[in-house]
Amino acid sequence: MVNTPILTVEKLNKRFFLHEQKAFIPSCADVDLTVFKKQITAMVGPTGCGKSSVLKCIFRTYLPRSGRVLYHDEAGNTTDLSQALDHRILELRHSDIGFVTQFLHCLPRKKALDVVSEPLILRGEKKEEARGAAADLLRLLNVPERLWHVPPATFSGGEKQRINLARGLISSPRLLLLDEPTASLDPDTTERVIDLLSNIKATGMGMLAVFHHPELVRRFADHVVELKSPGAEPLGMEGNP
Amino acid sequence: MKKVLEVKNLGKIYGSGCSRCLESTGPEFGSNVCPHCGSVVAAADISFDLCAGEILGIMGESGSGKSTIVKMLFFDEAPSYGEAIFLDSERQWNLFSLNAAQQRWLRNHRFGIVYQNPHLGLNFNFSAGGNIAERLLMSDSSHYGRIRERARSLLARTEVMAERMDKSPKIFSGGMQQRVQIAKALATRPPVLFLDEVTTGLDLSVQARILDLILEIQQELGTAMIAVTHDLGVIRLLASRTIVMKNGRVIEAGLTDQILEDPQHAYTQQLVASAL
Numbered sequence: 308m309v310n311t312p313i314l315t316v317e318k319l320n321k322r323f324f325l326h327e328q329k330a331f332i333p334s335c336a337d338v339d340l341t342v343f344k345k346q347i348t349a350m351v352g353p354t355g356c357g358k359s360s361v362l363k364c365i366f367r368t369y370l371p372r373s374g375r376v377l378y379h380d381e382a383g384n385t386t387d388l389s390q391a392l393d394h395r396i397l398e399l400r401h402s403d404i405g406f407v408t409q410f411l412h413c414l415p416r417k418k419a420l421d422v423v424s425e426p427l428i429l430r431g432e433k434k435e436e437a438r439g440a441a442a443d444l445l446r447l448l449n450v451p452e453r454l455w456h457v458p459p460a461t462f463s464g465g466e467k468q469r470i471n472l473a474r475g476l477i478s479s480p481r482l483l484l485l486d487e488p489t490a491s492l493d494p495d496t497t498e499r500v501i502d503l504l505s506n507i508k509a510t511g512m513g514m515l516a517v518f519h520h521p522e523l524v525r526r527f528a529d530h531v532v533e534l535k536s537p538g539a540e541p542l543g544m545e546g547n548p
Numbered sequence: 549m550k551k552v553l554e555v556k557n558l559g560k561i562y563g564s565g566c567s568r569c570l571e572s573t574g575p576e577f578g579s580n581v582c583p584h585c586g587s588v589v590a591a592a593d594i595s596f597d598l599c600a601g602e603i604l605g606i607m608g609e610s611g612s613g614k615s616t617i618v619k620m621l622f623f624d625e626a627p628s629y630g631e632a633i634f635l636d637s638e639r640q641w642n643l644f645s646l647n648a649a650q651q652r653w654l655r656n657h658r659f660g661i662v663y664q665n666p667h668l669g670l671n672f673n674f675s676a677g678g679n680i681a682e683r684l685l686m687s688d689s690s691h692y693g694r695i696r697e698r699a700r701s702l703l704a705r706t707e708v709m710a711e712r713m714d715k716s717p718k719i720f721s722g723g724m725q726q727r728v729q730i731a732k733a734l735a736t737r738p739p740v741l742f743l744d745e746v747t748t749g750l751d752l753s754v755q756a757r758i759l760d761l762i763l764e765i766q767q768e769l770g771t772a773m774i775a776v777t778h779d780l781g782v783i784r785l786l787a788s789r790t791i792v793m794k795n796g797r798v799i800e801a802g803l804t805d806q807i808l809e810d811p812q813h814a815y816t817q818q819l820v821a822s823a824l
Binding site: 323325326327363367368369370393394396397398414416428429 | 549597599602756760767785788789801802803805806809810812813814817818821
């Protein structure tokens with residue numbers, strides 16, 4: 308089978324410039340990676356080597372300093388996510404690119420079921436159908452039904468993470484970015500999540516993930532990218548960002 | 549995404565203005581008062597697009613020019629220079645080359661506004677229902693029963709109790725007055741809605757309910773909105789894209805999560821760092 312690339316990252320660099328402190332904070336340096344359809348690419352490396360930053364640069368929560376982030380869509384067009392207009396990024400976030408962040412961010416007054424079904428409703432699907440799809444996913448992820456109609460603010464770390472995963476998966480993006488999706492899950496639930504992700508992978512989704520456990524990388528990833536610590540670049544005190 | 553509004557190089561100068569106004573004001577001077585002629589450059593070189601169904605946030609401190617932009621687009625103030633195109637379903641309107649009657653028509657049929665100060669948006673001599681009826685009358689409706697029914701359903705949608713419909717909004721709480729303003733603004737189902745500091749001065753629980761209501765309406769009706777605020781929380785909740793202003797200039801624009809997590813400009817970094 309020929310591998311179809313969905314995402315190609317070339318020489319991605321990110322650093323922050325803090326005006327107040329007049330300091331550069333290096334974040335990731337010269338990252339090259341590819342994500343293929345139906346496959347998982349995992350990033351590994353020590354804490355602070357910029358794994359999460361790479362994900363945020365791809366999603367454009369961070370502005371990359373240099374390099375290219377090429378997204379190849381279904382129609383065969385390529386978009387450089389580091390340069391694309393904001394509206395194009397928003398379109399892709401709606402339809403193509405999902406992000407399961409490390410921590411769940413949601414309104415403290417919104418019910419879990421609504422948090423999960425929101426991406427579908429924003430896409431224009433009917434409320435009832437979106438809720439139905441959300442319920443199916445929550446059941447698969449073993450989130451007890453008594454929690455569905457409660458805001459996730461009081462949930463345990465593992466429960467929140469599953470809500471977060473369900474919200475990322477519900478719209479079946481072509482490219483899914485995962486930031487430690489199993490970090491606070493118990494072994495049983497971790498297995499369940501891995502099974503679910505494996506099944507979804509088979510449907511054609513490409514994933515770029517950071518995993519907490521090296522064992523998961525060995526078992527689950529099709530490609531492994533090792534990130535170098537960007538510490539080689541000294542903390543600059545002068546110059547422009 | 550379909551564009552509904554295109555703002556190009558818009559500016560507003562209060563005062564006589566001189567040839568050096570623009571080059572001697574702005575964030576790098578820390579002031580929008582021209583040192584040569586004393587004119588106030590309230591907004592300069594403002595350009596942005598608004599697409600159907602999206603909420604654009606305009607953030608900045610008091611006096612940064614954010615409300616001035618909305619005032620110009622809603623024809624409350626005439627711009628000193630620049631243009632804005634409104635792309636309606638059938639035709640394009642060049643907002644600042646229209647006559648007064650055309651501008652009034654757009655205000656009544658295509659744009660809605662919710663002000664921070666309910667006195668600006670509501671006539672306190674009329675009842676809550678009367679305020680909505682006024683806007684409906686100005687558009688095309690004239691059947692009393694139908695107007696009353698529409699006013700009732702709009703007030704119900706914005707959670708104003710039916711028995712308050714015939715009372716003056718003067719005696720309403722701040723949150724309730726904002727609800728009446730929202731109902732009035734929505735009466736003609738405008739494709740564009742301007743929100744000028746709509747939750748400033750309201751207590752937190754009331755703020756949250758007003759913001760939830762705005763989001764629900766945006767999802768239901770697909771209304772494009774421009775939300776002016778100095779509140780980072782409002783921006784985070786409502787806006788998908790954000791413009792940051794200082795001393796009458798746009799200093800940064802981008803996706804809201806990028807502005808909040810990876811702000812580039814010194815002032816934006818300071819703003820984000822000051823959030824509670």
